[in-house]
Amino acid sequence: xxxxxNFEIPNKKIEAWKFTxxxxxxxxxxxxxxxxxxxxxxxxxxxxxSKNIFFNPKTxxxxxxxxxxxxxxxxxxxxxxxxxxxxNKNKTFNQKNFNRNDSLLDINKTFSNDNLIIxxxxxxxxxxxxxxxxxxxxxxxxxxxxxxxxxxxENAHAEINEVFFSNKEAVYWNxxxxxxxxxxxxxxxxxxxxxxxxxxxxxSSTNVDCENSSLYNNFIFSVGGNLSRIEVTSSxxxxxxxxxxxxxxxxxxxxHHDITTLMQHKHPESKSNQHIKGILQKDSSGVxxxxxxxxxxxxxxxxxxxxxxxxxxxxAEVNAKPELEIYADDVKCSHGATTGELDEEMLxxxxxxxxxxxxxxxxxxxxxxxxxxxxxxxxxxxxxxxxTSKKIIY
Amino acid sequence: xxxxxxxxxxxxxKKILQGLNLEILPGEVHAIMGPNGSGKSTLANILSGKxxxxxxxxxxxxxxxxxxxxxxxxxxxxxxxxxxxxxxxxPGVSGINFLRTTLNSVRKYKKQKELDGVNFLKILxxxxxxxxxxxxxIKRSVNTGFSGGExxxxxxxxxxxxxxxxxxxxxxxxxxxxxxxxxxxxxxxxLKNSNRxxxxxxxxxxxxxxxxxxxxxxxxxxxxxxxxxKNLALELEKKGYEGII
Numbered sequence: 001x002x003x004x005x006n007f008e009i010p011n012k013k014i015e016a017w018k019f020t021x022x023x024x025x026x027x028x029x030x031x032x033x034x035x036x037x038x039x040x041x042x043x044x045x046x047x048x049x050s051k052n053i054f055f056n057p058k059t060x061x062x063x064x065x066x067x068x069x070x071x072x073x074x075x076x077x078x079x080x081x082x083x084x085x086x087x088n089k090n091k092t093f094n095q096k097n098f099n100r101n102d103s104l105l106d107i108n109k110t111f112s113n114d115n116l117i118i119x120x121x122x123x124x125x126x127x128x129x130x131x132x133x134x135x136x137x138x139x140x141x142x143x144x145x146x147x148x149x150x151x152x153x154e155n156a157h158a159e160i161n162e163v164f165f166s167n168k169e170a171v172y173w174n175x176x177x178x179x180x181x182x183x184x185x186x187x188x189x190x191x192x193x194x195x196x197x198x199x200x201x202x203x204s205s206t207n208v209d210c211e212n213s214s215l216y217n218n219f220i221f222s223v224g225g226n227l228s229r230i231e232v233t234s235s236x237x238x239x240x241x242x243x244x245x246x247x248x249x250x251x252x253x254x255x256h257h258d259i260t261t262l263m264q265h266k267h268p269e270s271k272s273n274q275h276i277k278g279i280l281q282k283d284s285s286g287v288x289x290x291x292x293x294x295x296x297x298x299x300x301x302x303x304x305x306x307x308x309x310x311x312x313x314x315x316a317e318v319n320a321k322p323e324l325e326i327y328a329d330d331v332k333c334s335h336g337a338t339t340g341e342l343d344e345e346m347l348x349x350x351x352x353x354x355x356x357x358x359x360x361x362x363x364x365x366x367x368x369x370x371x372x373x374x375x376x377x378x379x380x381x382x383x384x385x386x387x388t389s390k391k392i393i394y
Numbered sequence: 395x396x397x398x399x400x401x402x403x404x405x406x407x408k409k410i411l412q413g414l415n416l417e418i419l420p421g422e423v424h425a426i427m428g429p430n431g432s433g434k435s436t437l438a439n440i441l442s443g444k445x446x447x448x449x450x451x452x453x454x455x456x457x458x459x460x461x462x463x464x465x466x467x468x469x470x471x472x473x474x475x476x477x478x479x480x481x482x483x484x485p486g487v488s489g490i491n492f493l494r495t496t497l498n499s500v501r502k503y504k505k506q507k508e509l510d511g512v513n514f515l516k517i518l519x520x521x522x523x524x525x526x527x528x529x530x531x532i533k534r535s536v537n538t539g540f541s542g543g544e545x546x547x548x549x550x551x552x553x554x555x556x557x558x559x560x561x562x563x564x565x566x567x568x569x570x571x572x573x574x575x576x577x578x579x580x581x582x583x584x585l586k587n588s589n590r591x592x593x594x595x596x597x598x599x600x601x602x603x604x605x606x607x608x609x610x611x612x613x614x615x616x617x618x619x620x621x622x623x624k625n626l627a628l629e630l631e632k633k634g635y636e637g638i639i
Contacts, residue, residue: 349482350492352442353552354470354499363495367486367535374486 002110004033004143010102010203017102019287019319020258025201025227031173033111034067034142045071049135053384054163054193061131066172067113067144070135078124078156084115084149093149093181097235097264098207105205108145108177115147118160120186125157129378134174136166136200143173150178152186152214159189159378164204164224166197173201180206182214189217189377193385196224198255205231210270212238219376220247220276221385222257223392229258234272236263236298241270246372248277251284251316252392258287263305265298268328272302277372278309279365279393280316288337289321296327303331309339310368365393395420395560395591396441401452403436403616410436412616414452418560421588425602425627426595428613429635434595435479437613438564441593442476443469457559470496471503473559477549477566484536489548492536493518497555521554525581542569550581557585562593567601579604599631614639 010016011023049055049063060079063071074081082088120126136144152158164174174196182188196202202225208216222228234243249257257280263272278286288307309318320337342364350360369389376382396418403411410433418424428434440447441454443466454461456474464472484492497517498508509517522529527547537545546566553561566578582592582605594605602610602624610626611618612635619639620626630638 343482345482346484348444348466349478349484350496351466352444352470352476352478353492353496354467354503354556355495356467356499357465359495359499360467363487363492364484367484369486370488371486371535 004031004107004111007103007107010104014102016260016289019289019321020227020229020256022201022203022227022229026173029141029171029173029201031141031143031201034113034144034172036068048137048167049133052133052163052165053388054131054161054381055133056131059128059131060126061133062116063133063135064114064146065135066138066142067146069114069116076124076126076128078121079126079130080117080119080121082117084117084147088117093179094209094235097209097237098179098233104175104203105177107143108147108175111143111145112147113145116149118148118150120152120156120158122153123155124153126159129159129161131161131163134162134164134176136170136172136174139169139171141171143175146176148178149181151181152183152188154183155185156183157187159191161191161193161381163193163195164202165195166200168197170197171199174204176204178204178206180208180216182208182210182216184211185213187215189219191219191378191381192221192230194220194222194224194228194230195388196228198224198226198253200225202228202230204229205233207233207235208243209235210237210241210243213240215242216244217377218245220245220249220259221388222247222249222259223251223388225255225257227256229260231260231262233262234264236265236267236270236272238267239269243270243272245274245276247275248279248369248372248389249286250279250389250392251281251286253282253284255284256287257284258289260287260289261291263292263303265292265294265301265303267297268299268301270298270301272304274305275372276307277368278307278318279312279368280309280318281312281393283313283315285316286318287320288318289323290335291323291325292333292335294326294328294331294333299328299330301328301331301333303333305335307337308368309337310365311339311341312365362394366390395422395457396593397453397455399453401440401454402450403440404448404450405436405446410616411440414613414617416611416618418591418593420591422608423586423592423594423605425607425610426593426613426618427597427599427610427627427630432613433616434613435564438476438479438562438595441474441562442466467499468503470556471500475553475556475558475561477546477553477561477563479564479566479568481537481545481549483538483540485538487536489532489534489536490518493532493552493555496552500556518555521551524584525550525554525577527551543571543574546570546578547574550578554581554585559589560591560593561585562595564595565597566594567596567598575601576604599627602627612638
């Protein structure tokens with residue numbers, strides 16, 4: 001049996017981890033891989049999960065508790081969920097497109113807890129979303145490794161919400177990696193809602209293999225954790241693909257939030273669009289690393305990337321590293337990053353209309369967030385996310 | 395209503411206002427005219443409480459209160475309103491939410507009951523209609539992507555909602571076509587009453603054809619150099635500032 005200490009935990013020596021030192025946090029906690037905790041499975045969904053505002057018993061859902069599947073509910077036909085093991089490896093997926101320069105996937109595979117396969121069949125348009133809850137409850141410092149392989153077959157449409165949360169006492173490191181394969185004309189809305197408790201560590205990656213005319217909308221809502229690293233990597237293997245990421249990291253206190261993306265345009269005439277925003281309070285820190293690679297063959301690529309940060313204290317800091325690597329000559333690409341405090345002109349305008357300084361600030365912060373949420377399709381989810389962000393800011 | 399006595403103001407050691415005196419009584423409409431750089435906008439900004447100005451000397455009294463003791467939001471609560479020359483765009487904040495928050499903030503200050511959504515919308519619709527403001531504009535983010543005229547109209551809408559005691563219009567006429575100008579003027583004229591005063595800051599006489607002032611002042615080098623009735627504006631239009639100053 002291999003030991004965790006034989007792996008090099010990502011740290012600042014690795015270029016892609018220049019701004020995020022996972023090793024430092026790891027050494028403070030010395031997490032151990034979790035083994036199945038034998039508890040009696042309760043027939044009812046535990047109250048912690050049913051109380052979560054993102055939980056809806058009438059949708060398709062999967063509940064992980066401390067790394068293992070506690071309950072699964074499939075309401076829709078054309079949706080298949082099963083365990084991933086050595087016998088049913090996902091062959092449709094091209095691992096080569098998602099090589100990593102660190103140990104996180106090796107750790108995940110070596111110390112795997114429950115892993116799943118989710119399949120949405122050809123031509124199926126799910127009217128009910130698929131919610132995946134990752135709930136942790138134990139005090140002992142433990143590492144959790146899950147992997148989910150998701151395939152949307154031709155013309156399939158789905159919405160997947162992942163919700164990461166825990167009780168207050170739990171101390172853990174969630175190391176979760178998802179591989180998504182979007183077949184021709186498929187359409188996925190993917191919400192990643194990271195609400196880990198303040199003592200925990202979150203590292204996750206979403207790796208999306210796209211076939212032609214597929215549409216992927218990713219929304220990252222990252223507010224929890226002591227240290228959080230969320231990665232999204234695309235492999236754009238064909239034309240007419242739309243790949244969108246919207247993300248918000250919101251740090252209340254001494255948290256570290258990292259969103260790292262990699263867009264790999266390999267084929268002509270596809271689009272990627274990223275808009276990542278951060279709000280940082282007290283002595284928190286934020287990182288956005290966004291790399292767009294447009295290969296020589298990927299003519300007429302449209303790639304847009306923008307990162308905006310709002311610093312609400314003098315001790316908060318942000319590292320933004322937008323990168324373009326373009327080898328094709330007929331492309332439209334842009335990137336940018338801004339970091340600043342609340343706009344003085346706007347504050348004064350609102351105050352001159354009778355708003356107290358604090359109220360004016362609140363309204364401007366809400367505006368900053370709203371802009372990102374504006375065109376979210378799932379309106380109910382949007383309201384819940386807005387509510388959650390308000391609770392964190394005030 | 396408003397008394398300004400011997401006001402001296404610097405911006406980064408540059409003297410902008412140099413002994414300005416002005417008295418506006420309840421119900422009066424005053425116009426301040428003057429060339430670029432005469433200190434018109436500085437005066438408007440000082441009155442609304444904008445930072446970045448050094449008050450060297452002088453007093454401003456607004457309805458028996460020392461204006462310098464009041465924060466910008468308190469000035470709004472007391473009934474002072476500035477229609478900005480360049481209203482800012484606030485992306486992500488919907489017009490309706492903004493307007494309701496501002497009206498309720500002022501009501502709260504005045505110890506009046508805050509309005510609920512239904513009652514607020516009723517009032518808002520009425521006011522918007524009276525200045526021919528498209529309701530879709532109000533639903534959008536505050537001023538965001540508005541044309542110059544739309545921004546000015548949005549200022550007038552805020553003014554008619556807040557019903558201030560003293561409204562200062564800082565070059566509200568600039569960039570407006572004649573139709574928009576009439577609508578803005580109408581907005582002001584509809585609000586006119588014996589207790590409400592206006593201070594209209596403008597380059598041109600044009601707006602004063604529609605909002606008839608009780609008094610016209612010429613501002614030059616930080617001082618009022620000439621005051622008169624509405625005919626002074628006409629004279630200025632004919633002779634230019636050089637002919638008067």
